[in-house]
Every structure is written in C-alpha cells, then in structure tokens.
Amino acid sequence: MVAIIVHGGAGTIKKKERIPKVLNGVREAVLAGWKELKRGSALDAVEEAVKSLEDNPLFNAGTGSVLTLDGRVEMDAAIMRGKTLDAGAVAGIWGVKNPISVARKVMEKTDHVLLSGEGAVKFARLLGFEEYNPVTDERLKQWGELRKKLIEKGETRHWKKLNELITEYPEVLRSTVGAVAFDGEEVVAGTSTGGVFLKMFGRVGDTPIIGGGTYANEVAGASCTGLGEVAIKLALAKSATDFVRLGMNAQAASEAAISLATKYFGRDTMGIIMVDSHGNVGFAKNTKHMSHAFMKNGMNEPEVGV
Ligand code: GLY
Numbered sequence: 001m002v003a004i005i006v007h008g009g010a011g012t013i014k015k016k017e018r019i020p021k022v023l024n025g026v027r028e029a030v031l032a033g034w035k036e037l038k039r040g041s042a043l044d045a046v047e048e049a050v051k052s053l054e055d056n057p058l059f060n061a062g063t064g065s066v067l068t069l070d071g072r073v074e075m076d077a078a079i080m081r082g083k084t085l086d087a088g089a090v091a092g093i094w095g096v097k098n099p100i101s102v103a104r105k106v107m108e109k110t111d112h113v114l115l116s117g118e119g120a121v122k123f124a125r126l127l128g129f130e131e132y133n134p135v136t137d138e139r140l141k142q143w144g145e146l147r148k149k150l151i152e153k154g155e156t157r158h159w160k161k162l163n164e165l166i167t168e169y170p171e172v173l174r175s176t177v178g179a180v181a182f183d184g185e186e187v188v189a190g191t192s193t194g195g196v197f198l199k200m201f202g203r204v205g206d207t208p209i210i211g212g213g214t215y216a217n218e219v220a221g222a223s224c225t226g227l228g229e230v231a232i233k234l235a236l237a238k239s240a241t242d243f244v245r246l247g248m249n250a251q252a253a254s255e256a257a258i259s260l261a262t263k264y265f266g267r268d269t270m271g272i273i274m275v276d277s278h279g280n281v282g283f284a285k286n287t288k289h290m291s292h293a294f295m296k297n298g299m300n301e302p303e304v305g306v
Pocket of ligand 1: 224
C-alpha cells in the first residue's frame with residue numbers, strides 16, 4: 001500500500017475565484033509526487049510535491065512567499081524520513097527557489113538538522129543553488145496594503161498584537177504547503193512556507209521545527225499549516241504521530257491533533273495532513289479552508305478538496 005497527501009495551507013480563501021486555481025495547484029502537486037511514489041521513493045515524492053507547490057505563486061512558499069514586517073522574504077522548510085529519523089531544515093532562508101531541496105541537502109550532506117538565515121543561504125550557494133527572487137508583484141501589493149493599514153492604526157510596534165490584526169484581514173492567506181507520503185517501506189513528511197504575513201524580522205514558525213510543524217517516524221508522518229506558534233507550543237506534528245502509536249489511524253490522529261489546537265488556542269488556528277504506515281491518509285482543520293489532495297493505491301485520479 002502506498003499513499004501521498006499534500007496541502008496548500010489552512011486559512012480563509014476570501015476570493016471564491018481563487019478556489020479552482022488552488023485546487024488545481026494541489027492536484028498538480030499530488031500528481032508530481034505520485035509519479036515519484038510509483039518509482040518507489042516517498043522521499044522523492046515529498047520533495048517533488050512540495051517543489052510543485054513552491055513553484056506555484058498562488059501558495060505562500062518559495063515563489064509567492066509572504067513578506068515580513070520590514071518587507072523581506074524569509075522562508076522556512078523541513079523534510080524528515082520516518083525510518084531513520086533523518087531530518088533536515090532551513091529557517092529564514094532567502095534568495096533560493098526551492099527551500100525544501102535545500103532542507104533535503106541539510107539532511108543528506110551535513111551532521112546538522114537546522115541551518116538558519118545567512119548560514120542557510122551560504123550552504124545553499126555552496127551546494128550550487130542559484131540566486132533567485134521569490135517575491136511576486138501580488139505579494140508586494142498585498143504587503144503594501146497591509147502595512148498601510150497597520151500604520152494607520154499605529155500598530156507597527158505593537159508586536160504582541162500582530163496576529164490579532166492579521167486575523168482581521170482574511171486576505172492574508174496562511175498558505176503554507178506540505179506533503180506526506182508512504183512508499184510501502186517508509187513514511188516521509190515535508191513542509192515549506194514563507195511564514196506569516198508581516199511576521200517580525202527573524203521570526204521562525206513551526207515548519208522547520210522538527211516535531212512542531214513537520215515530523216515522521218516508523219508509524220506515521222505529519223505536516224502542519226496555520227499559526228506556527230500554536231503547532232510549536234503543542235509539538236503538534238510529533239503529538240499527532242504519537243496518537244497513531246497509541247492505536248489511531250491517520251484520520252483519527254489528524255482530528256485529535258486539531259481538537260488539541262482548538263482546545264488550547266481556539267478555532268481558525270491550524271490544519272494538518274498525515275499518512276500512517278498502513279497507507280491511510282488523514283487531514284483535519286479548524287479553519288474555514290485547507291486545500292488538499294491525495295492519491296492511494298487503487299485510485300486513478302486524486303481526491304481534491306478545500
Ligand atoms: N505555519 C507556518 C508558519 O506559521 O510559519
């Protein structure tokens with residue numbers, strides 16, 4: 001039994017005309033992953049699926065990443081192998097096209113798990129990743145509009161209120177991306193994001209935190225999306241795999257993880273996708289939307305939803 005699931009982020013999709021485009025994006029990503037999965041590697045499947053989403057400017061990862069309060073792109077990504085617990089991650093990286101591929105190189109070429117900021121960029125260049133500008137005109141425009149609203153409210157220094165303010169603006173999509181796959185031998189999970197719009201300089205979310213937003217072991221894998229601080233405080237991706245270890249399947253564990261997020265931090269905070277080592281997929285959210293798509297043995301077409 002093999003399976004793959006991807007997400008294009010949890011949040012509110014305000015403009016309805018966006019929905020078919022987002023659904024098409026997750027569909028294309030899961031098919032890119034499925035192609036690799038049929039060749040036998042969950043690791044390649046997760047990397048290719050996440051790359052497809054990073055390259056799609058609709059999503060907040062790679063090209064189309066959101067901007068920080070001071071107008072920079074600082075991207076986070078992680079990948080983890082369930083069989084060996086090998087993991088690689090980058091935090092606050094800039095100037096690269098596919099952070100997930102840099103994270104994979106951290107896992108494969110170093111003794112470390114997480115490289116950040118300038119060090120991550122330097123490592124990427126040493127490994128031959130070319131300079132790339134992921135900022136799109138649409139994100140720049142949104143950044144300008146949001147920042148103006150904050151300045152009008154005199155809130156740019158009220159850092160404790162940034163998340164509150166951002167929930168007032170549903171146009172600020174938290175469209176982090178992720179993929180989890182099982183190739184019959186191993187579960188692999190990967191996640192990539194530009195983080196939260198108008199985040200503070202240097203802020204790192206849950207995505208590159210192993211156990212927070214990304215985790216895989218021999219029983220299951222998970223990729224989270226939503227407000228990163230919530231997933232970090234609950235060690236949510238790891239907790240979700242613990243639920244599988246205690247007997248739940250991927251769907252029940254996803255729902256239990258999201259119940260935990262809602263219990264502690266309220267609704268509109270979190271989404272998760274999972275695959276367990278029986279090839280079951282799971283997904284749950286407490287937000288209005290979370291675009292997702294999955295493929296399993298016996299399916300000719302992906303199942304897609306939002
Ligand atoms: N979940 C993405 C972030 O908070 O950075």
